[in-house]
Amino acid sequence: MASINSPSAVSTDDPPGWTYNPSAWSERIPIAAAAVIGLGIAVYLSLFQLNVVGSVWDPFFGSASSEKILTSSLSRVLPIPDAALGAISYLLDAVSGVIGKTRRWKTMPWIVLVFGFAVGPLGVTSLFLVIAQPVFFQAWCSLCLASAVISTVMIGPAMDEVLASLQYLQRVKRSGFSVWKALWGDAEINRQVA
C-alpha cells in the first residue's frame, strides 16, 4: 500500500489500516476551535433572546430581520431559547472534543461516541432552522446562518474518529471480549486488541 507522506503516517497511534490518527490534536483542535466560535455566537444570540442585549448585529439582512427570527414562535418552542440550546450543544462539542489523549479512539470510545452524537444532531437542528427562516418567517438572520455553517463544517472532520472507535469495538467483539467494557476503555482489552 502506498504510504502517505504526512508525519502521522508513521505514528503508532494510527488505527489499524489507517494512514493517520483521527484522534491527533491536529485533527481535534480545529473542530474544538470551531465549536468555541459557535459557542460565542450562540451565547450572544441567547443574550438577546433573554433580553440582556437589546439588539442583534446583522450586517446583511438588518437587525429587524434577525430579531424577527430570534423572537419567532419556533424559537420559543422549548423551555429555554433555541440559541441557548445551541450554546449548550456547542459547549458539549468543545468539551467532548478535547477530553482524552491522542489514542482516545481506543482508550475512550465512549467520549468519541458522545462527541459524534453531539456534533451530528446540532448540525441537523441547524439545517432545520435555516430552512425555517425563509419558509415560515420570510426573514433571514446572518449570525444564525453563520452558526449553521459552523455546525455543518464540524460534522465531516468529527466523523472519522467515530469510525475509528466503531472499528475498534468491532475488533473487540470479533475477539470475543466485552464491547461494553471496551466502550469504557478497559485497559486489559486495550492491550489485547489492536
Next chain:
Amino acid sequence: MWARFINIGIGLWLMVSPAVLPLSEKAAEHQYLVGPVMVAFAIIAISEATRNVRYVNTLIGVWLLVAPWVLGDHSTLETLNVMAAGVLITGLSLVKGKIENRFGGGWRSLLEETPEHMQ
C-alpha cells in the same frame, strides 16, 4: 474538492435566486428547502471519511429534474433554474475526487466479514 465547492455554490444559488429572479412563492419555498440540504451534504462530503454522503446530492439532483412536473405550476424560468441546478449537482456529486488517506476499510467495513482493519 472543487466538485463539492461548486455544489455548495449551486445550493446557495437555489437559496438566493428567489431574491434575484421573479419566482412564485411555491417555487421559492421548494428552493429554500432543497438549497440548504444540498449545501449541508456538499460540505460534509468535503471530508474524505464522509465523502460518500455526496450520493445524497445525487438523489436530490435527480429529484430536481422531475420536481417541476411533480410539484406543478412551474414557469419556464423556474423549471430551467431548477433543472439546470439538478443536472449540475447530479453530475458533480458523482465526481469522487481525490482520497489520499485510508480508513481501515471505511464505514462499510463495519458490516463486512473480513474488514480491512482486521487483516
